[in-house]
Amino acid sequence: MKLLIKSATIVDQQSDYHLKQADILMEDGIIKKIGTAIEAKADKVIDIDGLHVSQGWFDTSVSFGEPGYEERETIENGLKTAALSGFTDVVLNAQSNPTIDNSAALYSVKAKAHANAVNLLPTGALTVKAEGIDLAELYDMSNAGAVSFADYKKPVSNPNLLKIALQYAQNFDGLVQSFPLEKKISGKGIVNEHHNSTLLGLKGIPNLAEDLQIARDLYLLEYTGGKLHIPTVSTEKSVALIKEAKKKGLDVSCSVAIHNLVLTDDLLSEFDTRAKVLPPLRTKSDTKALIEGLKEGTIDFVTSDHDPIDIENKKVEFDNASYGSIGLESAFGALQTIFSTEETIEILTRGRARFKAESSKIAEEESAKLSFFLPEEKYTFEKSDILSTSQNSIFLGQSLKGKAIGIFNNNQLIIKE
Amino acid sequence: MSELSVNHLLGIKYLQKSDIDLIFNTADHFKEVINRPIKKVPSLRDITIANLFFENSTRTRLSFELAEKRLSADTINFSAASSSVKKGETLIDTVNNILSMKVDMVVMRHPNPGAGIFLSKHVKASIVNAGDGAHEHPTQALLDSYSIRERLGEVAGKNVVIVGDILHSRVALSNIFALKLQGANVKVCGPKTLIPKYIDSLDVEVETNLIKALEWCDVANMLRVQNERMDISYFPSTREYTQQFGLNKKILNSLNKEIIVMHPGPINRGVEITSDVADSDQAIILDQVQNGVAIRMAAIYLLASKIKQ
Numbered sequence: 001m002k003l004l005i006k007s008a009t010i011v012d013q014q015s016d017y018h019l020k021q022a023d024i025l026m027e028d029g030i031i032k033k034i035g036t037a038i039e040a041k042a043d044k045v046i047d048i049d050g051l052h053v054s055q056g057w058f059d060t061s062v063s064f065g066e067p068g069y070e071e072r073e074t075i076e077n078g079l080k081t082a083a084l085s086g087f088t089d090v091v092l093n094a095q096s097n098p099t100i101d102n103s104a105a106l107y108s109v110k111a112k113a114h115a116n117a118v119n120l121l122p123t124g125a126l127t128v129k130a131e132g133i134d135l136a137e138l139y140d141m142s143n144a145g146a147v148s149f150a151d152y153k154k155p156v157s158n159p160n161l162l163k164i165a166l167q168y169a170q171n172f173d174g175l176v177q178s179f180p181l182e183k184k185i186s187g188k189g190i191v192n193e194h195h196n197s198t199l200l201g202l203k204g205i206p207n208l209a210e211d212l213q214i215a216r217d218l219y220l221l222e223y224t225g226g227k228l229h230i231p232t233v234s235t236e237k238s239v240a241l242i243k244e245a246k247k248k249g250l251d252v253s254c255s256v257a258i259h260n261l262v263l264t265d266d267l268l269s270e271f272d273t274r275a276k277v278l279p280p281l282r283t284k285s286d287t288k289a290l291i292e293g294l295k296e297g298t299i300d301f302v303t304s305d306h307d308p309i310d311i312e313n314k315k316v317e318f319d320n321a322s323y324g325s326i327g328l329e330s331a332f333g334a335l336q337t338i339f340s341t342e343e344t345i346e347i348l349t350r351g352r353a354r355f356k357a358e359s360s361k362i363a364e365e366e367s368a369k370l371s372f373f374l375p376e377e378k379y380t381f382e383k384s385d386i387l388s389t390s391q392n393s394i395f396l397g398q399s400l401k402g403k404a405i406g407i408f409n410n411n412q413l414i415i416k417e
Numbered sequence: 418m419s420e421l422s423v424n425h426l427l428g429i430k431y432l433q434k435s436d437i438d439l440i441f442n443t444a445d446h447f448k449e450v451i452n453r454p455i456k457k458v459p460s461l462r463d464i465t466i467a468n469l470f471f472e473n474s475t476r477t478r479l480s481f482e483l484a485e486k487r488l489s490a491d492t493i494n495f496s497a498a499s500s501s502v503k504k505g506e507t508l509i510d511t512v513n514n515i516l517s518m519k520v521d522m523v524v525m526r527h528p529n530p531g532a533g534i535f536l537s538k539h540v541k542a543s544i545v546n547a548g549d550g551a552h553e554h555p556t557q558a559l560l561d562s563y564s565i566r567e568r569l570g571e572v573a574g575k576n577v578v579i580v581g582d583i584l585h586s587r588v589a590l591s592n593i594f595a596l597k598l599q600g601a602n603v604k605v606c607g608p609k610t611l612i613p614k615y616i617d618s619l620d621v622e623v624e625t626n627l628i629k630a631l632e633w634c635d636v637a638n639m640l641r642v643q644n645e646r647m648d649i650s651y652f653p654s655t656r657e658y659t660q661q662f663g664l665n666k667k668i669l670n671s672l673n674k675e676i677i678v679m680h681p682g683p684i685n686r687g688v689e690i691t692s693d694v695a696d697s698d699q700a701i702i703l704d705q706v707q708n709g710v711a712i713r714m715a716a717i718y719l720l721a722s723k724i725k726q
Contacts, residue, residue, distance in 0.1 A: 195615050197613075199430070199618075200530055200552060201552030201590055202551075203551075270538075312507075315539075317508060317529035317531065317532045318529060318531045319528075
C-alpha cells in the first residue's frame with residue numbers, strides 16, 4: 001500500500017524536519033520519502049488541517065479485561081482504542097481471569113492481537129494466580145514473549161519473594177515489577193490520607209505506605225541486582241527515593257499514571273467513584289514533584305494506566321466501588337495541560353527498550369511507526385470522546401488540550417477522519 | 418429566611434449558618450409542641466417517609482420515627498445489615514423499589530461514607546443522612562449545638578472539646594463543622610492513634626491531655642469508643658484508655674469552673690465517663706435525647722416544605 005501524508009508538522013527531535021511541515025510518502029510500511037510538496041500516486045492521501053505526526057507512542061500499563069472480563073473491554077476494541085488514541089505499542093497487564101501466569105495463556109492473548117496495527121506487549125504474572133505466594137514460570141513466559149512480570153496492583157508483600165524474583169529473573173534479563181504499596185500501613189484506606197480524606201470521613205492511604213514499600217524494594221534491589229520497574233508512583237518522596245537509587249547506579253525504572261500527574265484528591269469532594277484510583281490521587285505538592293521527576297528523567301514513563309471497569313462496579317457507594325479509570329483516550333490531551341507538545345511527545349515515546357518495544361525513526365527507508373494528532377484544540381472531555389467499552393474515565397468533565405487521531409504502524413492505517 | 422438552602426440534609430458541611438438558625442428556631446416551636454398534652458401536629462399528613470437503616474441503630478431510629486409521627490407523616494421502616502444488600506440488590510435499586518411505592522423522603526443510615534450523597538444523585542427523593550460511615554451525622558451535631566445553645570444561650574465563642582475516638586466518628590466530624598460554622602472554638606482530645614493525622618486542616622486543635630482540654634473548655638463532648646469500627650487495637654486496653662481519657666467526678670470537681678458534659682450515647686459507663694458524671698447536673702445527656710426529637714422534627718418539616726413546593 002502506498003500512503004501519502006500531506007503537509008504534516010513533524011514533532012521529532014531526532015529528525016531534520018523537527019517542527020517543520022513536510023509530506024511523507026510510505027510504501028509497504030516503509031517511509032520512502034520525506035519532503036515538501038511530494039507528488040506521487042498513492043492509494044491513500046491524508047490531508048488534514050493542522051495535522052502533526054511523531055514517532056509512535058508507548059504505554060507501559062493497559063488492561064483490556066480479556067479473558068474473563070470481556071464486559072469491561074476486549075483486546076480487539078482495546079487495541080482499536082489505543083490506535084485511535086495515538087498509541088502504537090502498549091504493555092498489557094496480566095489482570096484477567098484467569099490471570100496470565102503461564103506461557104499458554106500468554107500465547108492466547110498474543111494470538112488475539114496478531115496482525116494488529118498496535119503492538120501488544122504482554123506482561124506475565126509474577127506469581128502463580130497473582131497470589132503473591134509462588135513464582136510463576138517466568139522463564140517460560142519470557143520465551144513466550146512476556147516483556148515484564150507483575151501482579152498488577154497487588155504488592156509483593158513478602159520481601160523474600162521479591163528478592164528471589166529479582167535474582168531469578170537475571171538469568172534471562174527479566175524485568176520485575178513491584179507495585180508500591182505497603183498493605184499493612186494502607187490498611188482499609190481507599191483515598192489519599194490528607195485534608196480531603198479527613199473532610200469526607202474516608203479512610204486514608206498515607207504517602208508512607210508507598211514510600212516505605214519503595215524504600216524496601218530499593219534495598220532489595222541493591223542486594224540482588226537485576227532489573228526492577230516500579231509502576232505508578234504517586235508521592236513526592238517516591239521520586240526522591242528513586243532519584244537517589246538511580247544515582248547509586250541501581251537498575252530501576254518507574255512510571256506515573258497521567259491522572260496522578262494532572263489531578264489531585266480535590267476531585268473526591270462529591271464522592272465521585274470515577275476518582276477512585278490506585279494509587280490514590282494525591283496533593284498539589286505530590287503532583288509538582290511528579291512533574292519535575294518526569295521532566296528530569298527520574299520518572300521514566302507516563303502511563304494511562306488504562307483500566308476499564310463496568311458500570312456495575314463503579315455506580316455504587318464509594319467504599320464498594322472498584323479502583324481504576326480508563327485513560328488512553330484522554331492521555332495526550334491531559335498531558336498537554338501541563339507539558340508543551342514537544343515535551344509531551346518526548347515523554348510518550350521514550351524508554352521503550354526497557355519493555356522490548358520496537359523503536360522507530362521518522363527517516364527515509366525506516367519502517368513507519370507514526371502517531372497522528374492535533375495538538376491545539378481545547379475541549380471538555382466528554383462521553384462522546386470515549387472509545388472504550390467501559391466509560392469509567394476520571395477525566396470526564398475536565399478541560400483538555402489536543403487530540404490524538406490515529407496511527408500508522410505495521411503497514412496499517414487507523415485514523416479518525 | 419424561611420426555607421433551607423438545601424433539598425437534602427446530607428451533612429453539616431453542605432449547610433449555611435442561616436440554615437442552622439432556621440432549624441433551631443423551628444425546633445424551638447416543636448420542642449414546645451412535644452411538651453404539650455397532645456404532642457402532635459398535622460403538618461406532614463400528606464408525606465410518606467422511609468427510614469432505611471443499613472446499620473444498627475436504636476436511639477437515632479426511634480428519635481427519627483418519633484419525630485415523623487409527631488408530625489403526622491406516614492412512615493415505613495427498613496432495616497438490613499449491609500451485607501445482605503451486598504449479596505444482590507444495589508443501594509439504588511433497593512431505594513428505587515421503595516420509592517416506587519410513592520415515598521417522599523428517605524432517612525438513611527449507612528455504613529459507607531458518602532452513601533447519602535451518592536443516593537441523592539441517583540434517586541428522586543429528599544434524603545436525610547442519619548449517619549454515613551465515618552463521614553457525617555448532621556442531626557446529631559444539630560441537636561448537640563441546640564443543647565449547648567439551650568444551656569449556655571449561644572454557641573458562638575464557646576470552647577468545645579470533643580473527647581475520644583475522633584478517627585471513626587461521624588459525630589465528631591459533623592460537630593466540628595457545626596460548631597465552627599456557628600463561631601465556636603473546637604479542640605479534639607484523645608490518643609493520637611484515634612485522631613486523624615490531618616485534623617488540623619479543619620482548623621481544629623489537638624490536645625492529648627484531658628485535664629488541659631477540660632480546663633480550656635466550656636463544653637466537653639465525650640464520645641464513645643467505637644470498638645466495632647476498629648480493625649486493629651488503637652490502644653492496649655480499656656483500662657489504659659479510661660486512665661488517660663475517662664472523665665470522673667474527681668476530675669470534674671477539680672476544674673476551676675463548671676463545664677457542661679455531653680455524650681451522644683450509648684454510654685459505656687465507667688469507660689469514657691463514670692456514672693456519677695453521667696448522672697450529674699452538669700451532664701445534659703438526656704436533654705440531648707429530648708432535643709433530638711425536636712431537631713429532627715424541624716429538619717424533616719423544613720425539607721418536606723421544599724418538597725411541597
